[in-house]
Amino acid sequence: MFPCPISEGDIGSLSANELAKLHQTTHFLVEKAKTARHFLKASGHPLPIAQLTISEITDDKTETDHFLRQVLNGTDIGIISEAGCPGIADPGAEAVSWAHIHGVKVVPFAGPSSIFMALMASGFSGQSFAFHGYLSNKNPALSQQLRSLESAMLKTGQTQIFMETPYRNGFMTETILTTLRESTRLCIACSIGAPDEDIRQMSVARWKGSDTSVFHKRPAIFLIGST
């Protein structure tokens, strides 16, 4: 399972081990073929990209099953997802399940993951945390969910992590700041791994005094927690 760099072209985030294994692999199950080809080429794969077998993950389980069955004949298959790590918030998990059912060895390679790096950089507890993916993008549902996460966090100390689609960051940020308590600590981790990476954590009260329009249309992870 190969993590695709989370910021474009950042091959420097791959380790020597990963590169070696990547270069030995010829068959790939991927989220988007175009991104995968770009990634493989940039990584300096010894084979011409046209000679690699790259298959996109689709909803067609029969097709995916058929592709994966090659692994039963001894062919290693690499899974590459769009950004971050395969199997975390993306379609790779089903291929992995298939592997476990068929007794095929699954080898995860470490790599950049926004969720994980955001948590590391937030200063919030890493002893107990929950990732919720995307919350609702409408009120009152979103406000209710945010209050529920805040409650859980205050009760157990568990860090709560969630995401939003970049062009909706404004709505999300506004809703957070009008819904949560002034004293609740919020971390917005924006453009992680990119040159314009911006990871800041403060109380809701202090965020209200900040310019949050800077996050508009940039990938961001949101975390609330205690320090």
Added chain:
Amino acid sequence: MFPCPISEGDIGSLSANELAKLHQTTHFLVEKAKTARHFLKASGHPLPIAQLTISEITDDKTETDHFLRQVLNGTDIGIISEAGCPGIADPGAEAVSWAHIHGVKVVPFAGPSSIFMALMASGFSGQSFAFHGYLSNKNPALSQQLRSLESAMLKTGQTQIFMETPYRNGFMTETILTTLRESTRLCIACSIGAPDEDIRQMSVARWKGSDTSVFHKRPAIFLIGST
């Protein structure tokens, strides 16, 4: 924040970017000085290890605060934890909090994390997951916690992740297999990143037919989830 390789001596898991930054850094706040020195030496740091400033994180907040204040004078400080990534299930989180309070930029580097790699390799949902650290090591508390996690998982589909101290893996595994439903899927991710890495996911019923003594005294992450 520098992730320390999770299996001994595996410098090959560091990326070119991380190595470059590591080699430019001269001051480190670490969990264990001995491990950090070994890691820095193995990474090929250009300076003799004796010339680096390596300070262990202690309970003494004044001491830590004093050390961290150097960063306000422009000195970069690297945080190195015992295994996996700093800030996740280890003392690095407090140093990061300090940084946020003092407006110091926190830069996380991707790296191996057992929790994360286990999740990737489990085949369970990465869309929603919770990490609980260590559960109780006694019954009936442990059974109650396991049933509670199983409930949450069945109700919401959220993957539940937890750990145990290696020499207690036997007790944990036994309790899981006698407490949870036969149909619940369990992943045991053992020795992640090491040559003897063993990551398998099956139903509780099938685990009952397996030899789980192989996990004794080896680092393992436990996950329950749906596929």
